[in-house]
Amino acid sequence: MSDQTATLLAILGMAAVTFGCRISGLLLGPRFRPTGRLRAAFDAIPPAVLTAVIAPTVLVTGWPETLAAAATIVAAFRAPMLATIVTGVVAVVALRHGLG
């Protein structure tokens, strides 16, 4: 298989997987209402997934990233999203320059 074909297949596959996730609620219907521990597990999915995606950058990439993430976390509880992102980006550039 050529790289071009594989690239196209990967893109279409990723699109199909994502579309399947997004459309599932329309198929599931309004009867799906988890309760108890299942409900707690479902509620935990967004923060658990978001955290898992970025944890390697935050914890095991380098001191500039870890310290910038700490500054970003502080900002996240005090500032709107845009200001939080700017804080993180400015901090990581400064720290990479200073510590790198």
Place this chain on the structure above:
Amino acid sequence: MNTRDTPSAAAEIRQAIVDITPAMVAAAPIGLLYGALATAEGMSVVDVLLTSALVFAGGAQLAAVQIWSYPVPIAALLVSTLLINARYILMSASLAPKVAHLPLLGRILGFHVLADENWAMSERRAGGGRISAPYFFGMGAVFWVNWMSFSFLGALTGPLIGDPTRFGADFAFTAMFIALTAGFAKSRTSVMVIVAAALAAAGTHLTVGAPWHVLAGALTGITVAAILDGGEAAR
């Protein structure tokens, strides 16, 4: 003609644009970054546009760039995409009954462009009353065009600018996810979920490698939530 309580379609679209603008501004550098990183990994401008149009998920797209190599690891890319986008199953299930009055084809298209930000705005809108077709579809369309435009721009300008990590652009994604995660850190349980997920994901990334850290971290966090929920009073 009776227009009493029903705002015009134009007014609904205008309100949707106002509501989604902060998220569009935040998504702009991430779209630029995606376009630049993807072309640096060898994807063509057409590949970038196709991905942004059809996948339309910043987190999954950036994660895909991280694990992109030749030969293209299709299975790993699909697993990573599924892990990162599984949250849409829940978001979709939650929003579906609130838009059940809208036309089916529209709902299918509207749910294709459902991202964290316009989902959250639509949920809020639906909470305050019936969400209108112009609001829901208008917001989705505008957010989609925004993401397409900036990833296209990133793909075009990326090779000229050089390594976007010099400007810390790669960290914009991490910072946005921190901001989104902070929005969920509202109870002791959720903080424990986040800490457990972070430790498990980082540990797995060191030992096993990407993209398995997403599954390990997510499952650990979810398990912690299910265990801790038994300790708290039943809701």
